[in-house]
Amino acid sequence: DxxxxxxxxxxxxxxxxxxxxxxxxxxxxxxxxWYKQKAKKPPELMFVYSYEKLSINESVPSRxxxxxxxxxxxxxxxxxxxxxxxxxxxxxxxxxxxxxxxQYFGPGTRLLVL
Amino acid sequence: QKEVEQNSGPLSVPEGAIASLxxxxxxxxxxxxxxxxxYSGKSPELIxxxxxxGDKEDGRFTAQLNKASQYVSLLIRDSQPSDSATYLCAVLxxxxxxxxxxxxxxLQVQP
Numbered sequence: 452d453x454x455x456x457x458x459x460x461x462x463x464x465x466x467x468x469x470x471x472x473x474x475x476x477x478x479x480x481x482x483x484x485w486y487k488q489k490a491k492k493p494p495e496l497m498f499v500y501s502y503e504k505l506s507i508n509e510s511v512p513s514r515x516x517x518x519x520x521x522x523x524x525x526x527x528x529x530x531x532x533x534x535x536x537x538x539x540x541x542x543x544x545x546x547x548x549x550x551x552x553x554q555y556f557g558p559g560t561r562l563l564v565l
Numbered sequence: 566q567k568e569v570e571q572n573s574g575p576l577s578v579p580e581g582a583i584a585s586l587x588x589x590x591x592x593x594x595x596x597x598x599x600x601x602x603x604y605s606g607k608s609p610e611l612i613x614x615x616x617x618x619g620d621k622e623d624g625r626f627t628a629q630l631n632k633a634s635q636y637v638s639l640l641i642r643d644s645q646p647s648d649s650a651t652y653l654c655a656v657l658x659x660x661x662x663x664x665x666x667x668x669x670x671x672l673q674v675q676p
Protein backbone atom coordinates (compact mmCIF):
# COMPACT_ATOMS: atom_id res chain seq x y z
CA ASP A 452 0.00 0.00 0.00
CA UNK A 453 1.51 3.32 -1.09
CA UNK A 454 -1.34 5.57 -0.04
CA UNK A 455 -0.96 9.09 1.25
CA UNK A 456 -4.23 10.79 2.11
CA UNK A 457 -4.92 14.52 2.26
CA UNK A 458 -7.86 16.52 3.52
CA UNK A 459 -9.66 18.57 2.46
CA UNK A 460 -9.62 18.03 -1.29
CA UNK A 461 -10.68 21.61 -1.93
CA UNK A 462 -10.48 24.69 0.26
CA UNK A 463 -11.64 28.25 -0.29
CA UNK A 464 -10.55 30.81 2.27
CA UNK A 465 -10.41 34.52 2.73
CA UNK A 466 -7.25 36.42 3.48
CA UNK A 467 -8.14 36.77 7.16
CA UNK A 468 -9.04 33.13 7.73
CA UNK A 469 -7.07 30.45 9.54
CA UNK A 470 -7.26 26.95 8.13
CA UNK A 471 -5.25 23.74 8.21
CA UNK A 472 -4.36 21.11 5.64
CA UNK A 473 -3.90 17.55 6.82
CA UNK A 474 -1.85 14.67 5.48
CA UNK A 475 -1.64 11.09 6.71
CA UNK A 476 0.33 7.99 5.74
CA UNK A 477 0.45 4.52 7.28
CA UNK A 478 3.40 3.11 5.37
CA UNK A 479 5.84 3.57 8.23
CA UNK A 480 7.60 6.32 6.33
CA UNK A 481 9.75 8.64 8.43
CA UNK A 482 10.06 11.56 6.03
CA UNK A 483 7.16 13.76 5.00
CA UNK A 484 7.06 16.70 2.66
CA TRP A 485 4.94 19.64 1.59
CA TYR A 486 5.12 20.80 -2.01
CA LYS A 487 3.27 23.65 -3.70
CA GLN A 488 2.25 23.45 -7.34
CA LYS A 489 0.97 26.38 -9.35
CA ALA A 490 -0.91 25.83 -12.59
CA LYS A 491 1.25 24.51 -15.44
CA LYS A 492 4.34 24.49 -13.20
CA PRO A 493 6.17 21.62 -11.49
CA PRO A 494 5.87 21.00 -7.76
CA GLU A 495 8.14 23.13 -5.60
CA LEU A 496 9.39 21.97 -2.22
CA MET A 497 8.20 23.88 0.84
CA PHE A 498 9.09 21.80 3.91
CA VAL A 499 10.71 18.49 4.82
CA TYR A 500 10.19 16.62 8.09
CA SER A 501 12.54 13.79 8.96
CA TYR A 502 11.73 11.67 12.02
CA GLU A 503 9.17 14.28 13.08
CA LYS A 504 11.70 17.10 13.04
CA LEU A 505 11.67 19.96 10.55
CA SER A 506 14.81 19.51 8.46
CA ILE A 507 14.18 21.85 5.55
CA ASN A 508 12.24 25.10 5.20
CA GLU A 509 12.63 26.48 1.69
CA SER A 510 12.33 30.09 2.87
CA VAL A 511 8.57 29.76 3.02
CA PRO A 512 6.68 32.82 4.38
CA SER A 513 5.60 32.50 8.00
CA ARG A 514 1.93 32.57 7.01
CA UNK A 515 2.54 28.87 6.29
CA UNK A 516 3.27 26.91 9.46
CA UNK A 517 4.00 23.17 9.28
CA UNK A 518 3.48 20.72 12.10
CA UNK A 519 4.28 17.03 12.45
CA UNK A 520 2.37 15.69 15.51
CA UNK A 521 3.61 12.12 14.94
CA UNK A 522 5.30 10.01 12.30
CA UNK A 523 2.03 9.41 10.41
CA UNK A 524 0.60 12.91 10.37
CA UNK A 525 1.62 16.19 8.79
CA UNK A 526 -0.29 19.44 9.00
CA UNK A 527 0.08 22.75 7.25
CA UNK A 528 -1.48 25.67 9.12
CA UNK A 529 -2.50 28.62 7.00
CA UNK A 530 -3.03 32.16 8.22
CA UNK A 531 -3.42 35.51 6.45
CA UNK A 532 -2.77 34.04 3.04
CA UNK A 533 -2.60 36.05 -0.16
CA UNK A 534 -4.44 35.36 -3.44
CA UNK A 535 -1.10 34.36 -5.00
CA UNK A 536 -0.94 31.46 -2.53
CA UNK A 537 -3.74 29.78 -4.44
CA UNK A 538 -2.30 26.49 -5.68
CA UNK A 539 -2.36 22.71 -5.35
CA UNK A 540 -0.69 21.70 -2.10
CA UNK A 541 0.85 18.26 -2.23
CA UNK A 542 1.98 16.08 0.63
CA UNK A 543 4.48 13.29 0.05
CA UNK A 544 6.23 10.69 2.17
CA UNK A 545 9.26 8.44 1.89
CA UNK A 546 11.14 5.94 4.02
CA UNK A 547 14.09 8.29 4.64
CA UNK A 548 16.55 5.40 4.88
CA UNK A 549 18.82 5.61 1.84
CA UNK A 550 19.60 7.53 -1.29
CA UNK A 551 17.28 5.46 -3.47
CA UNK A 552 14.08 6.18 -1.63
CA UNK A 553 10.93 7.04 -3.51
CA GLN A 554 8.51 9.80 -2.60
CA TYR A 555 4.82 8.99 -2.87
CA PHE A 556 2.37 11.83 -3.29
CA GLY A 557 -1.09 12.32 -1.88
CA PRO A 558 -3.98 13.57 -4.02
CA GLY A 559 -3.41 17.17 -2.98
CA THR A 560 -5.53 19.98 -1.62
CA ARG A 561 -6.59 22.60 -4.13
CA LEU A 562 -6.56 25.93 -2.32
CA LEU A 563 -8.22 29.11 -3.48
CA VAL A 564 -7.56 32.32 -1.56
CA LEU A 565 -10.04 35.11 -2.15
CA GLN B 566 21.22 26.01 -8.58
CA LYS B 567 20.47 22.38 -9.44
CA GLU B 568 18.43 22.19 -12.60
CA VAL B 569 16.34 19.61 -14.40
CA GLU B 570 15.43 20.37 -18.00
CA GLN B 571 12.63 18.94 -20.12
CA ASN B 572 10.99 19.99 -23.36
CA SER B 573 7.55 21.30 -22.47
CA GLY B 574 5.95 19.86 -25.59
CA PRO B 575 3.31 19.04 -26.44
CA LEU B 576 4.69 15.82 -27.83
CA SER B 577 2.06 14.33 -30.09
CA VAL B 578 2.23 10.67 -31.12
CA PRO B 579 -0.33 8.38 -32.78
CA GLU B 580 -1.89 5.56 -30.83
CA GLY B 581 0.33 2.49 -30.85
CA ALA B 582 3.55 4.45 -31.45
CA ILE B 583 6.54 4.82 -29.15
CA ALA B 584 6.69 8.05 -27.18
CA SER B 585 10.17 9.23 -26.17
CA LEU B 586 10.52 11.72 -23.33
CA UNK B 587 13.87 13.25 -22.43
CA UNK B 588 15.38 14.97 -19.42
CA UNK B 589 18.79 16.42 -18.56
CA UNK B 590 20.07 17.38 -15.12
CA UNK B 591 22.85 19.63 -13.92
CA UNK B 592 24.03 18.01 -10.66
CA UNK B 593 26.71 15.51 -11.60
CA UNK B 594 26.53 13.67 -8.25
CA UNK B 595 22.82 12.88 -8.53
CA UNK B 596 22.06 9.20 -7.96
CA UNK B 597 18.28 8.79 -8.01
CA UNK B 598 15.91 9.63 -10.85
CA UNK B 599 12.18 9.35 -11.18
CA UNK B 600 9.45 9.74 -13.75
CA UNK B 601 6.03 10.84 -12.55
CA UNK B 602 2.86 11.07 -14.60
CA UNK B 603 0.41 13.84 -13.80
CA TYR B 604 -3.06 14.07 -15.26
CA SER B 605 -4.66 17.49 -15.37
CA GLY B 606 -5.90 18.47 -11.92
CA LYS B 607 -4.40 15.39 -10.24
CA SER B 608 -1.27 14.73 -8.21
CA PRO B 609 1.94 13.20 -9.56
CA GLU B 610 1.92 9.41 -9.82
CA LEU B 611 5.18 7.46 -9.83
CA ILE B 612 5.84 5.65 -13.10
CA UNK B 613 9.48 4.60 -12.85
CA UNK B 614 12.56 5.03 -10.73
CA UNK B 615 16.10 4.41 -11.99
CA UNK B 616 19.42 4.52 -10.19
CA UNK B 617 21.97 2.74 -12.41
CA UNK B 618 23.21 3.42 -15.91
CA GLY B 619 21.35 1.52 -18.59
CA ASP B 620 17.74 0.54 -19.16
CA LYS B 621 15.01 -0.45 -16.75
CA GLU B 622 11.78 -1.90 -18.11
CA ASP B 623 8.37 -2.12 -16.48
CA GLY B 624 5.57 -3.20 -18.79
CA ARG B 625 5.21 -0.66 -21.59
CA PHE B 626 7.62 1.75 -19.90
CA THR B 627 11.41 1.81 -20.20
CA ALA B 628 13.59 4.28 -18.35
CA GLN B 629 17.10 4.94 -19.59
CA LEU B 630 19.90 6.57 -17.60
CA ASN B 631 23.26 7.86 -18.79
CA LYS B 632 25.09 9.48 -15.90
CA ALA B 633 28.08 10.47 -18.03
CA SER B 634 25.81 12.54 -20.26
CA GLN B 635 23.53 13.53 -17.33
CA TYR B 636 20.55 12.32 -19.30
CA VAL B 637 17.42 10.38 -18.39
CA SER B 638 14.71 9.26 -20.77
CA LEU B 639 11.37 7.48 -20.67
CA LEU B 640 10.06 5.38 -23.53
CA ILE B 641 6.39 4.45 -23.69
CA ARG B 642 5.67 1.61 -26.09
CA ASP B 643 2.26 1.03 -27.70
CA SER B 644 1.10 4.47 -26.57
CA GLN B 645 -2.56 4.72 -25.61
CA PRO B 646 -4.83 7.77 -25.41
CA SER B 647 -4.93 7.17 -21.65
CA ASP B 648 -1.18 7.91 -21.58
CA SER B 649 -1.97 11.54 -22.48
CA ALA B 650 -0.68 13.48 -19.49
CA THR B 651 2.24 15.60 -18.33
CA TYR B 652 5.36 13.58 -17.52
CA LEU B 653 7.60 15.02 -14.84
CA CYS B 654 11.26 14.09 -14.56
CA ALA B 655 12.55 14.38 -11.00
CA VAL B 656 16.02 14.14 -9.51
CA LEU B 657 16.62 13.48 -5.82
CA UNK B 658 18.95 15.83 -3.98
CA UNK B 659 20.33 13.23 -1.61
CA UNK B 660 21.59 15.71 0.96
CA UNK B 661 18.28 17.52 1.26
CA UNK B 662 16.05 14.50 0.58
CA UNK B 663 14.17 16.77 -1.82
CA UNK B 664 13.03 16.23 -5.38
CA UNK B 665 13.84 18.77 -8.06
CA UNK B 666 11.37 18.53 -10.90
CA UNK B 667 11.69 19.43 -14.52
CA UNK B 668 8.95 21.60 -15.99
CA UNK B 669 7.26 18.52 -17.45
CA UNK B 670 6.53 17.32 -20.98
CA UNK B 671 2.92 17.22 -22.10
CA LEU B 672 2.23 14.06 -24.10
CA GLN B 673 -0.76 13.79 -26.41
CA VAL B 674 -1.61 10.38 -27.86
CA GLN B 675 -3.87 10.74 -30.86
CA PRO B 676 -6.47 7.96 -31.37
